[in-house]
Amino acid sequence: MPSRRDAIADDLRDRIATGRLKPGERLPSESHLAAQYRVSTPTLRSSLAVLQVEGLVEKAHGKGNFVRRPLRRITYVGGGRTLDGQTAADTALSVTVHTTRIRAGGHLAALLKVSASSPLTEFLCLSHEGERPHSLARIYVPCDLAPATALREPLPYGGMTTQLTQLHPPLAEVRERVSVRPPTPEEASTLRISSALAVLAITRQTADTAGRVVEAALLVLPGDRADAVFTTHYVIDEKGTER
Amino acid sequence: MPSRRDAIADDLRDRIATGRLKPGERLPSESHLAAQYRVSTPTLRSSLAVLQVEGLVEKAHGKGNFVRRPLRRITYVGGGRTLDGQTAADTALSVTVHTTRIRAGGHLAALLKVSASSPLTEFLCLSHEGERPHSLARIYVPCDLAPATALREPLPYGGMTTQLTQLHPPLAEVRERVSVRPPTPEEASTLRISSALAVLAITRQTADTAGRVVEAALLVLPGDRADAVFTTHYVIDEKGTER
DNA sequence: GAGTGGTCTAGACCACGAG
DNA sequence: TCGTGGTCTAGACCACTCA
Missing domain, CATH: 1.10.10.10 (Winged helix-like DNA-binding domain superfamily/Winged helix DNA-binding domain)
Structure with a gap:
């Protein structure tokens, strides 16, 4: 009943x-x-x-x-096509970025595979779609890869992307872990979602061909509006099928 | 306060x-x-x-x-490495599969890019880890790709995988969409989770080189135990960086 | 100030599980 | 049968929004 x-x-x-x-x-x-x-x-x-x-x-x-008005879905596109991960192009997103220098703690050190307390640049990104908060991203880059001017004149959103794609050695691999959890109280208030609504949490690691992690990102998207899409192509070589 | x-x-x-x-x-x-x-x-x-x-x-x-006892996390590995998507090898998973012949409705027809009412084989998979329900998968394959014996003698879990990797034309692309939503009442009871707990829902399409969708899957994983991991490699050709 | 949702109370009664 | 959680009641009081 x-x-x-x-x-x-x-x-x-x-x-x-x-x-x-x-x-x-x-x-x-x-x-x-x-x-x-x-x-x-x-x-x-x-x-x-x-x-x-x-x-x-x-x-x-x-x-x-x-x-609720029919909500425009947020689509996160995986695989490092856009390093910031947001389809910032088609939807008019306004993004505020706070740039800080921090030192890697335990969790971040493991994520970036650097020693604890090594210096990082943190990009704290909050994007809005009109009035409505859209998504939250914390992007961490080893300090020597971040432009020195970043602290004084914050990069435009996506600026770090072009910066990284021109690296030597070049980028080799993006690894993304998707999970679902309740939002922290801070996340609930900044995204203006109920604390009862789950969020899609994406942890991203980008590595270059030398195996160095050049970027790590913690992304939080409201669970009722967000999708993440991943496309993987098979590559055929002479010996058979691979990835 | x-x-x-x-x-x-x-x-x-x-x-x-x-x-x-x-x-x-x-x-x-x-x-x-x-x-x-x-x-x-x-x-x-x-x-x-x-x-x-x-x-x-x-x-x-x-x-x-x-x-709750510390829960063994479920990791879904994306990118079609294992077509069933479960890391069935290392954890002792028992899986029950129900095989049915159905006709594509509106939603499934769009997912498989076939005309409505074209015949499909449905694999309804419920995996257990010990006593505890683990995940739910509904896998749809056009009937001509499913072995004719499937209805009488259900394939072992993963049997469809090897079947599909030997296709001609070969597999080309896996597209996975991850979203988070509350479970349906049926999902909540079969997975034995509270209806307040969100689930990770993965929609997967696998296509061959001719562009035909040879498999579609609707996967449901309990949100408090599940992660999905996607790894994308960049491929370098002479002209520059691509994917 | 009037009306709204947010929180909380102190119970009642029912359904389930184990002995 | 007894203790448990599941559901529900009929209020109270507070905080917020808007005229």
């Missing part, structure tokens, strides 16, 4: 799917809905929570619950 | 991290904990819900709340 919560969530989901509740529209207040469905407000709120993690409803404290 | 819920969740998380609550151990009952923390049971339950989506606590109706 379906619970009241799920039954109400199903009904509201249907009202959204069939357009009886339109994108951007405000739902009746929680107390009104609770009265309509003849349940208590906590029960009704748990129904809304279901729709919230599905990305169908957006809550705004003091204003109401709103049907 | 942190809410009571978060404060209690933080405290319990700390008790788990420092080993004062050990893996597999049963927590005090919810009413006991509520009394200890001097909150009502709904408040305490919401704290446990936080730890639950973080994968630290497991609830068992009628038995209690348990600290």
Whole structure:
């Protein structure tokens, strides 16, 4: 037997799917809905929570619950085609970059395969699509690979990309690990997502032909809007099929 | 100011991290904990819900709340190295496969780039690691590529892999789309995960050199245990850097 | 100030698991 | 049967938004 919560969530989901509740529209207040469905407000709120993690409803404290506008999906393209990973070209993204010099701690040292406390340049990137926060990226590069001017005049977004593709030795391999987890409180607030919504977390390592890790990135994308796409081509040589 | 819920969740998380609550151990009952923390049971339950989506606590109706044993991570390796995508070799996975003949609906037809209602063979794979459900895979192959015996004697897991790598024309490209979403009720129950825990959903298309999609797969992995790893190599030719 | 959602309470009743 | 978690109630009080 379906619970009241799920039954109400199903009904509201249907009202959204069939357009009886339109994108951007405000739902009746929680107390009104609770009265309509003849349940208590906590029960009704748990129904809304279901729709919230599905990305169908957006809550705004003091204003109401709103049907989410059909969300433009974010597509992360893997494989190092764009080093920053964002399809920054087609969507008008505004990006703020903070550049800092830090020292590798335990986690970062392992990621970049450098000794602990070796100097790194951190690019902290927050991209917006209009008013809406879009994604969060922390990119780490060994200091000798980052332009010395980066601290004073931050690179434009993607500037590090062209910088790296001209390296010697050249780039050889991109390794990306995708996982899903709840956002940290900071991530939830900067991305303006509910802490109940999972994020897509991508850890990227880029290495050159000498095996040196020239870049590592920690990317965080809101789980309800983000996809990551990876394309791998098989290469045929004389001996058989390889990768 | 942190809410009571978060404060209690933080405290319990700390008790788990420092080993004062050990893996597999049963927590005090919810009413006991509520009394200890001097909150009502709904408040305490919401704290446990936080730890639950973080994968630290497991609830068992009628038995209690348990600290999760450190979970062996599932790593999906992308790029078609193993067509089934599971690292079946090193972990003792038992897999049940159900083979069915179906007709492509709208979604599947688009995925396989075939006309609607063209015949497909579906491999419904549920893998277990010991007692614990591990992952769910629905693999679709055009009927003429699936061995005719598949319906009577289901292929061993991975059998379709070797079948496909020997194709003519040979395989050319694997395209994988990773996204995160809440599980469907069926997925939640077959994978034995809470419906509040997001899953990693991977849609895979494998094409041959003629551009024909020879396989499509819908993979579902529990979000608290799963990673997906993609490795891309750059190929250098005389003209410059390519992929 | 009026209305909204956010948090929390102190219970009630039901469903499940184990002895 | 007993203790457990699962669901739900009918409120209270606070914080936020907007007129």
